Amino acid sequence: MKNAISPTRNENFSDWYQQVIIQSKMAENSPVRGCMVIRPWGYGIWEQIQRELDKKIKDTGHSNAYFPLLIPLSFLQKEAEHVEGFAKECAVVTHHRLEKSTDGPLVPAGTLEEPLIIRPTSETVIGASFSRWVQSYRDLPLLINQWANVLRWEMRPRIFLRSSEFLWQEGHTVHATHDEALVETLKMLDIYERFTTEHLAIPVIKGEKCSWERFPGAVSTYTIEAMMQDGKALQAGTSHFLGQNFAQSSDIRFVNKEGIKELAWTTSWGVSTRLIGAMIMAHGDDDGLVLPPLVAPTQVVIIPIVRNEQNADAIHDYCKKLQKQICRKKLKGQNLRASVDWRDMNSGEKKWYHIKRGVPVRIEIGIKELEQNMVSYSIRNNSKTTLKFDAENFVNNISKTLNALQKDMLEMAQKKLSDNTTMVTTLGEFKERFKQNAKLNAFVLAPFTEDENVEKAIGELGATVRCIPLKQPGISATCLFTGRKTNTWALYAKSY
Amino acid sequence: MKNAISPTRNENFSDWYQQVIIQSKMAENSPVRGCMVIRPWGYGIWEQIQRELDKKIKDTGHSNAYFPLLIPLSFLQKEAEHVEGFAKECAVVTHHRLEKSTDGPLVPAGTLEEPLIIRPTSETVIGASFSRWVQSYRDLPLLINQWANVLRWEMRPRIFLRSSEFLWQEGHTVHATHDEALVETLKMLDIYERFTTEHLAIPVIKGEKCSWERFPGAVSTYTIEAMMQDGKALQAGTSHFLGQNFAQSSDIRFVNKEGIKELAWTTSWGVSTRLIGAMIMAHGDDDGLVLPPLVAPTQVVIIPIVRNEQNADAIHDYCKKLQKQICRKKLKGQNLRASVDWRDMNSGEKKWYHIKRGVPVRIEIGIKELEQNMVSYSIRNNSKTTLKFDAENFVNNISKTLNALQKDMLEMAQKKLSDNTTMVTTLGEFKERFKQNAKLNAFVLAPFTEDENVEKAIGELGATVRCIPLKQPGISATCLFTGRKTNTWALYAKSY
Structure with missing residues (x-):
C-alpha cells in the first residue's frame, strides 16, 4: 500500500521530516529568513504542551512574569562568557523609525544611542529586575518563569529544530545558597523528564553537559537527550546551575539572617517549540504525524459518511451526539477533545487528512453504523485496521483506548532507545x-x-x-x- | 484614616496611577527605554484576561497560530497608508551579529540586505501566509488569532497605557464577501464589549472611529471606549473592517463557486495589556488596586494571625482546611482561587499588602476564630469593615459574595458613566x-x-x-x- 508521505523515513529522513510538517499543515517557512509560521495545528500542539508544563511549573511554586524583548548591548556584555557565546546570533536594533529618503523609499532613521539586542535568552535583562526585587533573605527563593519568543540568528534554519525565532519558556530563579540552587536546577530537569516521558511519550537520558557544551556563563548545564527514529540525539531541554556568575554581573545580593550582605545563587532552565520537532521525529511514520493522545489538539475525529442526502441530517445528529458523549469523558483529569469534520470533501480525502495530522482515533459514521448503533474506528498508530464496536461500549472505553495508545507509544520509544x-x-x-x-x-x-x-x-x-x-x-x-x-x-x- | 496610596486620586490622578502600579507590585519601568516589566501580580491578571478572552475567541470558531516577529520592510510598504501610519514607531533590525571592533568593544556586524521591522501589528506578514492558505471559497472564512508581543516606539511611555513593547491578541480573518467581513468586525467588537463589561466590570461605548482616528489602511475602525475615574476616555479595544485593501496588497484571492478568481475581504481586531491600565483607572481607590473577582489572580486571601506560637500549628491547619473548602467552590464555572499568606511578616503589614493589590476578599484567622469556628472577613471595596461570620455559612456563600462584588463594581462604573x-x-x-x-x-x-x-x-x-x-x-x-x-x-x- 502506498504511503502518504514521500520520501519515506528510510529513503530520506530529513526530507520526510519536512514533508510531514508541510502535509500536516503544522508549520511553514516564512519569507522572513529563518523564521517559521506556526499554523493552527502546530500551535494547537504547543498550547497543549504549554498548558501541562505551565501547570507543573506553577505547582512547584513558580510564578509567570514578562520581561522586555529588547536588551541593551551593555546588559548583555555584563557577563563576558555569556555575550561571547551569543554574539554570532544577535539580531540588533539600531533605529527607531522610518523616514522618506531623498530619492523616495523609506529608510531606517532615528539612530539609537545604544544598540538593542532582541533577547536570545533573558538572564541579563531579568537579572536587572532581580537585583531590585531581592533585598533580604525573606525575598528568597525567587521563582519566576516567562513564556516568550526569543531570537538566535540561524545560518541553517530548520522548522521547529533550529529556527531564528522560536517560542519557549525560560525559568529564572534566585536562591540563598549553592545547594538550594543546585536542587532547583535538578528539580526542573526532573520535571522536564516527567513531562517528555508522560506527555510526549519520549523517554530521555538525563545528564550533565561537558564543558564545551555548557550554556555560556553557566557553572554547569544539565540536559535531557532524546533518541529520534534515525538514532540521532536531540537535546530536548536544559537546566543551568549558574552559580554566582550572573548574580555577580547583575549585582543580585541579599541581607542574610545575620544582617550581612551576600551574593545570591541563580539558575535558569528552558524548553522550546523544538519539542514539537522531537515529537515528529520520535513518533511519526510514513503516513505522517503520530500524536500522543495527551498532546493531540483533537484526540478523536468523527467523519460522517453521507452517500445519500436523505440520511444527511440523521447522520449529522448522530455524530454530534457521539461527539458530546466523548467530550464528557476524561483523560488525566482533562475533558476529551473530539470534533466532527463537517467539511464538504470526499471521505477518503478527509480520512487521509486526519491520518497525516496524527489524530489518535478516527471514527467513521455512515447510515449502517447509525442503524446498528455501532462505530467503525481506527487507531492512528495502526491506521490500516478498522474496528467495529458497539457505540455505547466504545464511548465508555474511549479513555482507556487513548490511555493504552499513549502507553504503547512510550513503550515503543523506550524499546527503541534501549535497543540502540x-x-x-x-x-x-x-x-x-x-x-x-x-x-x-x-x-x-x-x-x-x-x-x-x-x-x-x-x-x-x-x-x-x-x-x-x-x-x-x-x-x-x-x-x-x-x-x-x-x-x-x-x-x-x-x-x- | 490615612490612605495607602499617596497622592490620592483627587490630588494627582496620574501620579496616583503610577503609585498603585508600584505599590501593588504589578509592573515596573525597565531600564530599557519605553519597555515595562510585568511582575507576577500584573501578569497573573493578564493570564486571567487571556484565559477568558481566548475561550470566547475559540468559541466563535477562531484558531490560534503564530507568525514571525520580524517583518521585512518591503512587506510593510505594500500598503501605503499602513506603513505611513506606523513609520514613526518602527524598531528596525539592521544587523544579525556582534563583532569585536578594533578598539575592543562589541559592535553590530553582519549588515542585513533588507532592514527588518519588529511587528507593530501583523497584517502584512500574516497576509503573506494568507495569500498561500486561501485558494478556494472552501478555505473561507479563515479565522485566525495570535497572542503576541508587539513594538511601537513611544516617545512618552506610560506603563500599560502606552509602552513601546506590549502584549496583545490580534485577530486576522478572511471572508468571501463584504457583508461577511463586516459582520465579523462587529461580532468581535461585541465580544470585546461583553468581556470588558462582564469580566472587567467596565461598561463601554461602542462606536465607529472618525476618519482621522482610523487604523492605517482600514476602511473603518470600530472601538470600545471606557470612562476612567477622572472622566477621561480610554480606547479599550478596536476592530477593523479592512475591506479589500490588505487583500489587494497581500494578494489574497480565492476561486469562487463559479470558478472565478475574486479578491477577498479581511478584518483585524485586538486588545492589549492596556486593559490592565483601564482596570486600574476604572476601579482603583486611594488604598490601591480594586480587582473585579473574575480577573483577580487571588480572589480570597487567608491571613493567619498567630500571637502565641503554641497555637501556630492549629491555626495553620485550620487555614489550610478553609482554603481547600473555598477552592472547591465555583464562580462562573471556574474553581475559586484562594491562598494562605504564610509569610513571616506582621499581620498589619500583610493586610495592607493585600489591600494595595486589590484582593477581593481577605480573611483573618486567629485562635478565637478557630475556637468559635468563625471567620473575620473584609471585602476590598469596603476595606474598612470587618464582618464576622460562621465559617460553614461563609464558605457556602463565598461565590455569592464574590458575585455580588463583581456586580457592584460594574454598577458603580455604569453609574459613573451615565452620570458623566x-x-x-x-x-x-x-x-x-x-x-x-x-x-x-x-x-x-x-x-x-x-x-x-x-x-x-x-x-x-x-x-x-x-x-x-x-x-x-x-x-x-x-x-x-x-x-x-x-x-x-x-x-x-x-x-x-
Missing part, C-alpha cells in the same frame, strides 16, 4: 558505530575524560558528547581517546 | 465642559460632521472625537463647528 544504546569500550568499536554509512545511528555509552583532545577526536569521527548521564554504570574503564583510567561514562551520538 | 455623559447642543456649553480647570472631565455627546476643520477646532478645545456611537440619539441637530445640519452624534472626551 550500547556500551563500548574499544576505539575500534566506537569508530564502527559512528562510521558514515552505519545502518542506524545509535547511542553509545563509553568512558570519558574531559579534555579538549577528546572533543577534537570525537568530532572527527562525526560524533558528539551528548552528556555525562546522571545514572552511571559505576565501572572503572579506560578513556578511548586519552588512555586514562576513569569512572566517568559519557553518552555519545550524532545529533541535531 | 451629557448631550450638548451649543458651542458655549461644549467649551464649558472642556475648559482647562473643569472639576471633572466628562463624556459629551454632540452633533458631528466629518470635516478637517472640525478636527482642528475640537483639538484646540482640548477634546477628541472618541467615536460615532453605534447607538445614536436619532435626533437631527446642528454641528457645533460647521453649522451644518446632521443626524450624526459623536462622543467627545479628553483621552488617554
